[in-house]
Amino acid sequence: MNWRIDPTNILLDENIVAHVSDFGISKLLGEGEDSLTQTMTMATIGYMAPEYGSEGIVSAKCDVYSYGVLLMETFTRKRPTDEMFTGEMSLRRWVKESLPHGLTEVVDANLVREEQAFSAKMDCILSIMDLAMDCCMESPDMRINMTDAAEKLKKIKFMPNGSLEKWLYSHNYFLDILERLNVMIDVGSALEYLHHGHSSAPIIHCDLKPSNILLDENMVAHVSDFGISKLLGEGEDFVPQTMTMATIGYMAPEYG
Known part of the structure; x- marks a missing residue:
């Protein structure tokens, strides 16, 4: 665990690739350990997880919290120690209270002074701020882990048009007949590849739904979230599943 995730410890190389630095107070958890207790607080004020500041409890979720603060700072250009954050007001609360309709105020x-693609930019930043909130939950058990956080950011970067769910159910977006047909052709082609073209062992997605269909900058649909997918063995047509994890309403009757 780094413990000191703040802008001064993020170094950029000649290609503007970021590197985390300063491991002077970092800790290595022992095998099987999820956390440890620190008697002296050495992390940076404003980036410190609440359980570390109050109880000295250190875990990987402390870095996740700091990362969430850094996300907010990067896109608001406001330090968590800014003089405007006094009393009950913090960077986290300031951003949270702006979501979703007051985001332009923070x-x-x-980042948004150009009118071109303004709506798309704000959607992107809203997704980033939502992720920051997931990183900065008060309870460490409620925070997202860094694997999922990094995956979400990659989706935001490479799939700027978001999910099919957004386009179907948001009042601000609309797909015409041809666009919807193209999306379903893309999804069908992806499933055909998973079932028959990937290898001799088919992949079963198991959780197909609009929120798992992501649209890139050209509105090409991509199937995402293979967290509960299954790999069939050679010659197998199905595998029994003891625990139902698929989404209600999209689940085949024999699975449920």
Whole structure:
């Protein structure tokens, strides 16, 4: 665990690739350990997880909390120690209270001053701030883990048009007949590849639904979230599942 995730410890190389630095107070958890207790607080104020500041409890979720603060700072250009954050008001609370309709009041104005693609930019930043909130939950047990956080950011970067669910159920977006047909052709082609074209062992997605269909900048649909997918053995047509994890309403009757 790094413990000191803040802008001064994020170094950028000649290609603007970020590297985490300063492991002077980092800790290595022993095998099987999820956390440890620290008697002296050495992390940076403003980036410190609440359980570390109050109880000295250190875990990987402390870095997740700091990462969430860093996400907010990066896109608002406001330090968590800014003089405006006093009393009950913090960077986290300031951003949270702006979501979703007041986001333009907190985001760095330099990011959205051009009118071109304004709506798409704000959607992107809203998704990032939602992720920051997931990272900065008060309870460490409620925080997202870094594997899922990194995966969400990759989806935001490479799938700027979001999910099919957004386009079907948001009042601000609309797909015409041809666009919807193209999405379903893309999804069908993806499933055909998983079932028959990937290898001799078919992959069963197990959780197909609109929120798992992501649209790239060209509105090409991609199937995502293979967290509960199954790999069939050679010659197998199905595998029995003892625990039902698929989404109600999209689940085949024989699975449920």
